Structure formats: C-alpha cells, structure tokens
Amino acid sequence: MHDQQSIIVHFKGWIDSLEPIHRLTEQLREVLDNNPLGLLDGHEIAMDCSHGYIFFYGPDAQLLFEEIKSILIKADLLKCTKAVLHQGTTTEIIISL
Numbered sequence: 001m002h003d004q005q006s007i008i009v010h011f012k013g014w015i016d017s018l019e020p021i022h023r024l025t026e027q028l029r030e031v032l033d034n035n036p037l038g039l040l041d042g043h044e045i046a047m048d049c050s051h052g053y054i055f056f057y058g059p060d061a062q063l064l065f066e067e068i069k070s071i072l073i074k075a076d077l078l079k080c081t082k083a084v085l086h087q088g089t090t091t092e093i094i095i096s097l
Contacts, residue, residue, distance in 0.1 A: 005061035005088065007038075009072060011030040011081040021045060021052065024075050027070070028068055038064040061085040062093075 021043060029038050038058020045052040058064040065085055072081065085093040 004038075004059065005064075006086045007056040007057075007061050007065055007068075008084045008086070009056075009081060010051065010084070011054075012051045016049070018045065018049075020076070021054075024071075025054065027071055031068060032056075032069065035067070037067050042066045061087050 010054060025040060025043055030038055037060070038056055041055040041057055043052055047050045056064055056068070062085060072083070082094055082096050087093070
C-alpha cells in the first residue's frame with residue numbers, strides 16, 4: 001500500500017453518540033464500494049468524543065477527495081473540519097471544510 005495516497009479527515013466538536021459517525025462512514029462506504037478511486041479505511045474517535053479522524057486511501061487523493069467532498073461538507077457532525085491530502089512523499093494539502 002506504499003504507493004497509495006491518503007486523505008485524513010480530522011474533525012473537532014463533541015458528539016454525544018457514535019451513531020452519527022457510523023451513519024456517515026456507511027454513507028461514504030456506499031459511494032466508494034466498487035469505486036476505483038479509493039476506500040474508506042475506518043475512523044478513530046477520542047475517548048471523550050471531542051474529536052476524531054476518518055481515513056481514506058487511493059491512487060489519487062485529489063480525485064478521491066472530489067468524490068467524497070460533498071458528503072463531508074453536508075455532514076452535521078463535522079464541525080471545524082480539515083482534510084489532509086497526502087500525495088506522494090512530499091505533497092500535503094490541507095483543506096478546511
């Protein structure tokens with residue numbers, strides 16, 4: 001997987017339940033199922049639910065981001081969000097949503 005690019009979505013803001021993040025990741029997985037642009041690798045949530053991360057991998061982080069961007073923007077639980085696109089060994093793009 002070393003030739004894969006990645007996107008790490010970091011969100012802040014307390015959530016009172018894990019259900020919204022599970023619904024969001026299911027929606028993202030549906031978009032990416034059988035899609036050559038990439039895959040959702042999972043998520044991590046802080047023990048106090050104050051912030052978390054969603055991880056994506058694919059051959060082109062920019063194209064993958066364009067595919068999932070509208071879903072991330074519409075997600076109510078993703079306040080104060082940024083996406084970090086890792087493209088190869090030297091390029092990192094930070095996008096605020």
